[in-house]
Amino acid sequence: xxxxxxxxxxxxxxxxxxxxxxxxxxxxxxxxxxxxxxxxxxxxxxxxxxxxxxxxxxxxxxxxxxxxxxxxxxxxxxxxxxxxxxxxxxxxxxxxxxxxxxxxxxxxxxxxxxxxxxxxxxxxxxxxxxxxxxxxxxxxxxxxxxxx
Amino acid sequence: xxxxxxxxxxxxxxxxxxxxxxxxxxxxxxxxxxxxxxxxxxxxxxxxxxxxxxxxxxxxxxxxxxxxxxxxxxxxxxxxxxxxxxxxxxxxxxxxxxxxxxxxxxxxxxxxxxxxxxxxxxxxxxxxxxxxxxxxxxxxxxxxxxxxxxxxxxxxxxxxxxxxxxxxxxxxxxxxxxxxxxxxxxxxxxxxxxxxxxxxxxxxxxxxxxxxxxxxxxxxxxxxxxxxxxxxxxxxxxxxxxxxxxxxxxxxxxxxxxxxxxxxxxxxxxxxxxxxxxxxxxxxxxxxxxxxxxxxxxxxxxxxxxxxxxxxxxxxxxxxxxxxxxxxxxxxxxxxxxxxxxxxxxxxxxxxxxxxxxxxxxxxxxxxxxxxxxxxxxxxxxxxxxxxxxxxxxxxxxxxxxxxxxxxxxxxxxxxxxxxxxxxxxxxxxxxxxxxxxxxxxxxxxxxxxxxxxxxxxxxxxxxxxxxxxxxxxxxxxxxxxxxxxxxxxxxxxxxxxxxxxxxxxxxxxxxxxxxxxxxxxxxxxxxxxxxxxxxxxxxxxxxxxxxxxxxxxxxxxxxxxxxxxxxxxxxxxxxxxxxxxxxxxxxxxxxxxxxxxxxxxxxxxxxxxxxxxxxxxxxxxxxxxxxxxxxxxxxxxxxxxxxxxxxxxxxxxxxxxxxxxxxxxxxxx
Numbered sequence: 001x002x003x004x005x006x007x008x009x010x011x012x013x014x015x016x017x018x019x020x021x022x023x024x025x026x027x028x029x030x031x032x033x034x035x036x037x038x039x040x041x042x043x044x045x046x047x048x049x050x051x052x053x054x055x056x057x058x059x060x061x062x063x064x065x066x067x068x069x070x071x072x073x074x075x076x077x078x079x080x081x082x083x084x085x086x087x088x089x090x091x092x093x094x095x096x097x098x099x100x101x102x103x104x105x106x107x108x109x110x111x112x113x114x115x116x117x118x119x120x121x122x123x124x125x126x127x128x129x130x131x132x133x134x135x136x137x138x139x140x141x142x143x144x145x146x147x148x
Numbered sequence: 149x150x151x152x153x154x155x156x157x158x159x160x161x162x163x164x165x166x167x168x169x170x171x172x173x174x175x176x177x178x179x180x181x182x183x184x185x186x187x188x189x190x191x192x193x194x195x196x197x198x199x200x201x202x203x204x205x206x207x208x209x210x211x212x213x214x215x216x217x218x219x220x221x222x223x224x225x226x227x228x229x230x231x232x233x234x235x236x237x238x239x240x241x242x243x244x245x246x247x248x249x250x251x252x253x254x255x256x257x258x259x260x261x262x263x264x265x266x267x268x269x270x271x272x273x274x275x276x277x278x279x280x281x282x283x284x285x286x287x288x289x290x291x292x293x294x295x296x297x298x299x300x301x302x303x304x305x306x307x308x309x310x311x312x313x314x315x316x317x318x319x320x321x322x323x324x325x326x327x328x329x330x331x332x333x334x335x336x337x338x339x340x341x342x343x344x345x346x347x348x349x350x351x352x353x354x355x356x357x358x359x360x361x362x363x364x365x366x367x368x369x370x371x372x373x374x375x376x377x378x379x380x381x382x383x384x385x386x387x388x389x390x391x392x393x394x395x396x397x398x399x400x401x402x403x404x405x406x407x408x409x410x411x412x413x414x415x416x417x418x419x420x421x422x423x424x425x426x427x428x429x430x431x432x433x434x435x436x437x438x439x440x441x442x443x444x445x446x447x448x449x450x451x452x453x454x455x456x457x458x459x460x461x462x463x464x465x466x467x468x469x470x471x472x473x474x475x476x477x478x479x480x481x482x483x484x485x486x487x488x489x490x491x492x493x494x495x496x497x498x499x500x501x502x503x504x505x506x507x508x509x510x511x512x513x514x515x516x517x518x519x520x521x522x523x524x525x526x527x528x529x530x531x532x533x534x535x536x537x538x539x540x541x542x543x544x545x546x547x548x549x550x551x552x553x554x555x556x557x558x559x560x561x562x563x564x565x566x567x568x569x570x571x572x573x574x575x576x577x578x579x580x581x582x583x584x585x586x587x588x589x590x591x592x593x594x595x596x597x598x599x600x601x602x603x604x605x606x607x608x609x610x611x612x613x614x615x616x617x618x619x620x621x622x623x624x625x626x627x628x629x630x631x632x633x634x635x636x637x638x639x640x641x642x643x644x645x646x647x648x649x650x651x652x653x654x655x656x657x658x659x660x661x662x663x664x665x666x667x668x669x670x671x672x673x674x675x676x677x678x679x680x681x682x683x684x685x686x687x688x689x690x691x692x693x694x695x696x697x698x699x700x701x702x703x704x705x706x707x708x709x710x711x712x713x714x715x716x717x718x719x720x721x722x723x724x725x726x727x728x729x730x731x732x733x734x735x736x737x738x739x740x741x742x743x744x745x746x747x748x749x750x751x752x753x754x755x756x757x758x759x760x761x762x763x764x765x766x767x768x769x770x771x772x773x774x775x776x777x778x779x780x781x782x783x784x785x786x787x788x789x790x791x792x793x794x795x796x797x798x799x800x801x802x803x804x805x806x807x808x809x810x811x812x813x814x815x816x817x818x
Binding site (some may be wrong): 024037094129133137 | 365396740750
């Protein structure tokens with residue numbers, strides 16, 4: 001299968017088998033910021049943006065990205081470096097395994113253009129598990145990135 | 149680099165009759181398929197060496213490694229592994245913990261006492277993995293018989309998983325001269341090297357463990373796990389190999405937390421003063437004991453039960469049994485959350501009999517400075533009472549919605565601050581200094597602590613200190629990350645290195661090796677108060693807040709310190725309310741992170757933390773350990789809050805809505 005989409009803002013073309021997962025395709029390009037955690041689409045570690053929607057790349061068929069825009073944490077960190085700064089400033093990470101997914105979610109929430117409040121922020125992040133922090137510092141980081 | 153997929157046992161116990169690898173071997177892209185017959189019987193373990201690299205002749209749990217496929221990609225390896233046909237003659241298995249130690253139970257191992265490092269003998273029950281007994285049982289019986297009030301309750305715990313988001317991972321390669329290289333998510337590289345040397349019967353100097361960052365540990369990443377297999381495969385194929393467990397493999401076949409039960413009998417006099425207690429713990433160790441590192445092959449938290457109180461007589465017996473289930477390992481403060489849940493719950497029940505509230509019975513019995521704890525330990529100071537009072541002073545009751553019942557629960561834990569052997573090397577950098585450290589960063593902030601500690605000792609800015617983890621070839625030794633000891637151990641190493649570096653003119657590299665010496669005898673208390681809202685119609689428990697009062701000395705990095713407490717409490721909350729691997733017929737049923745639920749942003753309560761400052765710490769920085777405080781008393785505090793709200797006592801973790809509902813509808817509500 002021939003695939004063409006925008007990857008982190010740049011034209012990207014490749015050959016991939018029909019059942020290829022977006023996660024494997026991305027990591028195959030050396031973009032290893034996107035990590036596999038649970039492998040079944042519930043932990044959020046592998047989250048990327050397809051157009052403006054966060055998706056679990058571990059269960060997202062690469063073919064479904066055809067003609068769309070895919071943003072991984074590498075592209076988002078380049079596009080929105082202040083998100084990374086907010087996570088550093090508010091200690092929104094410890095081991096880092098979930099951090100890529102949290103950053104992608106922060107970008108997705110900010111792109112919606114309105115502040116859902118603390119409870120709404122927690123709802124939005126409910127699919128991104130973290131075992132280290134207890135979440136308050138992640139929520140604080142995202143809230144800071146929203147300018148709240 | 150080639151990739152490994154593992155063929156695992158589908159039965160709890162059986163004799164391997166044949167392994168048919170023909171189709172896998174014919175698959176394009178497959179380099180080789182290997183079984184126990186190829187590798188031979190090689191055993192590994194952190195203490196007792198009873199874990200086979202690949203099963204030989206017999207399988208002992210669902211998930212055990214039977215064969216391994218090496219292929220040029222992970223997907224080819226996995227597809228080929230699915231074609232391997234394992235013919236097994238199923239044998240009677242031991243799945244029930246309560247029956248495991250009875251005479252008629254099927255043997256999990258023929259001769260468990262014969263394994264290197266075994267702590268059992270031929271005279272013991274044949275499925276005994278370990279037994280720890282201490283205290284004065286006769287004196288306890290005498291005093292309990294004379295006590296005004298006695299509680300006798302049994303508390304039970306489901307098995308859980310450490311829940312790190314990065315699964316177990318290993319890369320191995322072997323040089324042409326036989327030197328072994330390993331890159332692995334393992335928190336104790338120097339111990340790993342020794343464990344691999346013992347398993348592979350080769351000198352440790354011929355094994356090099358390379359630095360990696362670790363995506364969460366929580367006790368689960370201290371064993372050799374898949375490293376011996378990867379090394380054997382790299383040797384046989386002549387290529388570096390990589391094995392990354394799928395998360396379902398990690399949940400079902402790595403080294404999750406022990407399930408078990410603890411019976412506590414505790415008495416007091418008419419004034420609520422404790423007279424004696426006995427604890428009888430029985431835990432499920434699964435098919436292998438090799439994932440437990442301490443010399444007793446037990447869980448230290450069990451042996452320390454009741455440590456925060458003044459009790460004239462105490463006795464504990466902790467037995468761990470072999471069963472034909474997934475082998476169990478360490479999880480953050482091993483055995484302590486369970487022991488504290490049991491003891492603190494029993495204390496609440498005793499308070500109720502004695503007509504005292506939960507705060508008052510603790511106030512009357514917490515250790516005072518100078519008093520020995522039930523196991524004969526005395527500390528330079530015992531700050532349990534002031535920590536309790538600080539928690540109570542900070543407590544503010546929260547409103548709950550109409551129809552819900554509010555409850556408050558209190559629990560106490562104390563944990564000694566230990567150090568251990570470690571080393572580091574300090575050398576001049578282009579700008580500032582470089583410090584080479586032996587331990588990986590698991591996410592707890594170890595490298596941050598080194599940087600800040602060294603900056604203080606040298607009187608320079610932290611950004612001028614560059615921290616580098618180096619391989620096991622570069623430094624003398626380290627005991628690894630564990631037991632909340634890293635900050636305390638490093639505190640000493642950092643001070644000695646800074647002094648030696650300055651003496652040498654600050655332009656010569658220095659290496660220091662520190663050993664545990666006359667460290668002051670220090671323990672740290674943590675008192676938590678949980679608030680819950682319980683829906684009496686459904687049994688649903690909503691935890692509103694966990695307030696943690698923590699007994700601290702010097703705090704090196706306030707944010708990292710706070711995250712240890714908050715993240716710990718989140719883990720304690722998961723143990724209390726959510727986490728259960730659901731063992732049925734010897735299998736883990738909650739085999740993915742959707743079924744095995746760990747806390748999310750919307751589950752967790754509000755964290756409040758009060759630091760009770762001014763304690764005496766250890767080492768040059770004067771610190772107390774914190775990593776395994778916040779997760780320990782949480783379940784007990786939540787159970788106490790549920791009892792306060794509803795009048796019924798949940799004695800089985802996790803405390804689900806179904807269990808609370810059943811309790812509310814089967815017991816007379818107080």
